[in-house]
Amino acid sequence: MEFIKGYTFAPFSKKGSYQGEEAYASLELLKNRTGINFIILVPNGLQDTPQSEEICYTSNATVSDEELIDMIKYAKKIGLRVALKPTVNCKNGTWRAHINFFDEEVPCEPKWSKWFVSYTDFQLHYAKIAEETGCEMFIAGCEMVMSEHREEEWRNVISEIRGVYHGLVSYNTDKYQEHNVKWWDAVDVISSSGYYPISDWEKELDRIERVVNLYKKPFFFAEAGCMSVTGSKNVPNDWSIRGDIDLEGQAEWYERMFQTCSNRQWVSGYAIWSWSIKLYHEKNAMKNGSYEVYGKPAEIVIKKYYNEE
Template structure:
């Protein structure tokens, strides 16, 4: 597998967002400014709560299939390799890691098999699009911690996706959860979210290596990043952390992450989080406290790292 010099693009984009010139310009700038060679298109279907079983991927909250295909082809015309990542959110704001049902079916209660049937339909729909567009990979889930114990259902889902898509398949577990998945043998590429404290990368990488090495499969961080906010380097997964905008702290976080990860030949890249389809004004970058790096010092750190990687 090629080293993935990647960035996640377009998270929470809605119907029509990819049809704008601003979205295309944003994607062009992503490549130009960061040196990325891969772009991960992350989609956000919705279910009402973590305990409801219908996955809605056809509403106004999603870019439609035509505009998605157009943007995938545009990315490829720029020389970017594309990865499709259909994930899910809950309408009531609960994080998807808490999607959960009884392990034993109970009458009148929502059931795992109902949820997996709907979720598999969702994944297969986008597997077909990934095949049609010639995507390099599909990531069939993200940080769905409570679902991960359902090994049989996940294995069947992956088999179903393979009926529609001939490329590489990955699953993106959450930070600290790499050992929680006992079905890594069913995917082609292992991935996780690398939101680890800036001073804990060495210990966490040693732990992850021990977990993934026995599977003899490529590993990459399908997500990793840090808000540009004071205090975020110590807890980069907390997007609600209160603090002043701090672009230097974000840049220092990326430097620490790349310093440690760059020493590990078993890490096959990053899908950094994240680059919006609708960018903020560059002159205001210093006041932005989100994960975006456009116009911030971290942008240069990322480009320097990506252009220096020879794998």
């Protein structure tokens, strides 16, 4: 697998977000400023609560198929490889990792079996688009931690995807979960969310390396990022942290990630989280505490390492 110098672009965008010049200009800016060769696009699926059985991907909360196809074509036109990662979220704000049902089905209670029917339909819709547009990778979900023990159902999802899509298939597990997924043999590429504390990278890479060696599959971080606020470099997965702006701490976190991973030949890339369509003015970067790196020291670090690969 070719090394991934990637970024997640405009995840969970609403209908109409990809229309107009702003979205295309932002993607081109991302490419020019960071040196990426790969983007992940994330169509949004929504269910009401973690125990809802139905997933909707046709509302105004999700970009239209036409917009998505046009954006894929444009990304390819400017020399980028593309992955689709259809991802389900809960309308009530509960993180998708907590989607869960009784393991033994009970009458009158929500069921895994019904949820997986809806989830498979959601994935297949976008897998067909990935096939039609020549996407280089399809990532069959993201951070679905409480579902990952349902091995038979996940194997069926992957099998159904392979029936309509013929590129590389991956699945994006969450941080600390790489060793808990027992069906990595079913995918072509192992991927995870690399939001690890700045001091823990060596330890966590040691653990992940054992998984990679066991399954003998390529691996990359399908998400990785750190906010530019005080304390984020120690708990980069906690998006709720609020505090003083710490641009150097964000840059230091990226430097540590790239430095430690560069010593592991089995790490085949990254897709940084994330780059928006509507960017703040560059002069305001020093006041921005989000995961965005536009105009911040971390952007320079990312481009430096991407240019070295």
